[in-house]
Amino acid sequence: MYSAEISRANPTSFVFLLDQSASMQDQIGSGEGRRKSDVVADALNRLLQELTIKCAKEEGVRDYFYVSVIGYGATVGPALGGSLAGRDLVALSEIATSPAKLETRSKKMPDGAGGLVDQEIKFPIWVNPVANGGTPMSNALTRAQSVVSGWLNDHPACFPPVVLNLTDGESTDGDPTNPAEALRQLASVDGPTLLFNLHVSSDAAPAISFPDSDVALPNQYARTLFNLSSTLPDHMRTYAQQQGCAVSDGTRGFVFNADMTSIVQFLDIGTRASDLR
Amino acid sequence: MLALTSTFLVPKRGSSLKEYEDASWVGPEINANGEVQQDTLRVAVADGASESLLAGHWARRLVRVFGTAKNATHAKRGFVAAYREAACGWDEEVSTYTAEREERGSPIQWYEEPGLAKGAYATIVAAEFSDSRQGQSPTWRAVGVGDSCIFQVRDESLYARFPIDDSAAFSYQPPLLASRGVEDAVLRRHIRLKANDWERGDSFYVTTDALAAWFLRIFESGGRPWEPLRDLDTRDADLSFEEWVDQQRDFGEMHDDDTTLVRIDMC
Numbered sequence: 001m002y003s004a005e006i007s008r009a010n011p012t013s014f015v016f017l018l019d020q021s022a023s024m025q026d027q028i029g030s031g032e033g034r035r036k037s038d039v040v041a042d043a044l045n046r047l048l049q050e051l052t053i054k055c056a057k058e059e060g061v062r063d064y065f066y067v068s069v070i071g072y073g074a075t076v077g078p079a080l081g082g083s084l085a086g087r088d089l090v091a092l093s094e095i096a097t098s099p100a101k102l103e104t105r106s107k108k109m110p111d112g113a114g115g116l117v118d119q120e121i122k123f124p125i126w127v128n129p130v131a132n133g134g135t136p137m138s139n140a141l142t143r144a145q146s147v148v149s150g151w152l153n154d155h156p157a158c159f160p161p162v163v164l165n166l167t168d169g170e171s172t173d174g175d176p177t178n179p180a181e182a183l184r185q186l187a188s189v190d191g192p193t194l195l196f197n198l199h200v201s202s203d204a205a206p207a208i209s210f211p212d213s214d215v216a217l218p219n220q221y222a223r224t225l226f227n228l229s230s231t232l233p234d235h236m237r238t239y240a241q242q243q244g245c246a247v248s249d250g251t252r253g254f255v256f257n258a259d260m261t262s263i264v265q266f267l268d269i270g271t272r273a274s275d276l277r
Numbered sequence: 278m279l280a281l282t283s284t285f286l287v288p289k290r291g292s293s294l295k296e297y298e299d300a301s302w303v304g305p306e307i308n309a310n311g312e313v314q315q316d317t318l319r320v321a322v323a324d325g326a327s328e329s330l331l332a333g334h335w336a337r338r339l340v341r342v343f344g345t346a347k348n349a350t351h352a353k354r355g356f357v358a359a360y361r362e363a364a365c366g367w368d369e370e371v372s373t374y375t376a377e378r379e380e381r382g383s384p385i386q387w388y389e390e391p392g393l394a395k396g397a398y399a400t401i402v403a404a405e406f407s408d409s410r411q412g413q414s415p416t417w418r419a420v421g422v423g424d425s426c427i428f429q430v431r432d433e434s435l436y437a438r439f440p441i442d443d444s445a446a447f448s449y450q451p452p453l454l455a456s457r458g459v460e461d462a463v464l465r466r467h468i469r470l471k472a473n474d475w476e477r478g479d480s481f482y483v484t485t486d487a488l489a490a491w492f493l494r495i496f497e498s499g500g501r502p503w504e505p506l507r508d509l510d511t512r513d514a515d516l517s518f519e520e521w522v523d524q525q526r527d528f529g530e531m532h533d534d535d536t537t538l539v540r541i542d543m544c
Binding site for chain 2: 271
């Protein structure tokens with residue numbers, strides 16, 4: 001399981017569920033003073049940026065992935081902005097060429113002499129922060145089932161689709177356990193769909209990445225999201241370990257108030273570009 | 278020395294030959310039939326890393342330098358010198374590429390910038406075959422970083438394998454040569470060296486990782502992986518290289534990756 005090669009001839013899909021409910025106006029508990037809606041929008045834009053750069057080659061981005069972004073708040077539906085608005089599933093090459101906006105941001109980079117220097121980098125924006133309405137997470141998971149089952153119908157031998165839910169976990173349309181379970185049961189011949197969760201919380205608790213138990217999680221929302229999350233397949237667990245996470249057979253695709261951009265690096269599309277050590 | 282060489286290649290599924298990022302070199306001179314009649318034969322195969330930009334350019338640059346450098350295969354010092362020669366022209370190659378893109382109205386896009394800044398990556402294996410001297414057996418010397426491989430077959434058995442000897446050792450994270458340079462001490466830790474004899478009738482298979490992993494796996498399970506490769510491009514061949522690789526991919530026996538084989542038959 002989870003050994004199918006991801007290629008243009010055998011692409012897979014990446015579905016993002018983006019919590020856009022009113023509770024996302026609250027600040028994240030890490031003391032940064034940022035609203036949860038800003039954090040998840042930023043996280044999603046960074047994930048799409050990383051995914052695009054990972055698949056970039058000369059003169060284009062290879063369509064190893066097809067991307068769906070479903071927002072849930074006042075409504076449930078496609079959440080990409082700009083010219084991609086209203087689209088359910090978009091080839092990664094189109095994601096690359098159609099950000100709603102291309103911002104320039106400053107980033108600290110090594111100066112080659114042991115210090116850091118500010119460098120301007122381009123930061124594409126596909127989704128803007130939204131915080132409005134309830135949190136119809138169960139409805140969003142059901143919508144994801146529809147996207148994933150359509151994809152699997154056309155790509156039965158693909159690496160299993162990955163669904164990443166970015167949320168504060170405060171579902172207002174019932175217990176999301178059953179729709180999440182139904183989503184995880186949708187499978188290609190290579191294995192069941194992977195459901196991961198990025199939890200942003202107003203609780204001032206330490207960040208947690210890829211835990212193997214819910215014992216240290218600070219609230220019921222976090223524990224629920226942990227239990228909805230798939231265990232990491234072997235090779236992903238190895239990558240998590242390489243990034244410094246303590247892992248076990250029970251390690252799940254879940255982070256609490258932490259960065260999850262690394263998940264993009266858990267996906268194999270060919271030989272990785274890394275320096276000798 | 279009389280050697281007959283043949284080079285075979287097939288891109289990853291869904292990729293065109295223009296997108297193929299392996300590279301190979303056989304020299305210094307071969308005739309139209311792939312025959313080499315000199316005292317020395319050099320072969321190099323490189324595999325550009327999928328997750329890097331201009332990986333094919335870098336792989337081609339590496340095999341060109343390692344194929345023409347005189348001492349690249351003799352010691353780590355020779356390898357480092359050849360690598361430095363390849364890497365020192367990289368910035369210029371990127372500048373030329375960037376200018377060419379500008380000229381034809383297709384400038385570098387935001388998603389290409391990080392990859393171009395990071396540089397390209399590739400594995401390499403290079404070998405030099407020498408004729409017998411002063412009554413001694415003819416020899417070959419090889420160097421490698423990463424998982425491109427050489428297999429030597431003699432009398433229907435695998436006589437030597439280099440630098441990987443176990444199919445379980447292949448991964449998506451092999452050691453790679455970076456176009457942006459690396460410290461000598463770090464590089465030296467990853468350079469592998471090999472010296473061995475050869476005889477008339479020996480065959481060598483120089484391959485990139487997908488085929489090398491297949492070769493070792495078949496061998497480890499008691500098979501003779503050289504048999505289908507030996508017959509390629511001969512009257513005994515049922516399939517072309519492309520068809521044969523396609524079949525192995527269909528069977529799930531071989532990774533879907535750019536695949537290169539240089540076959541050398543010592544006559």
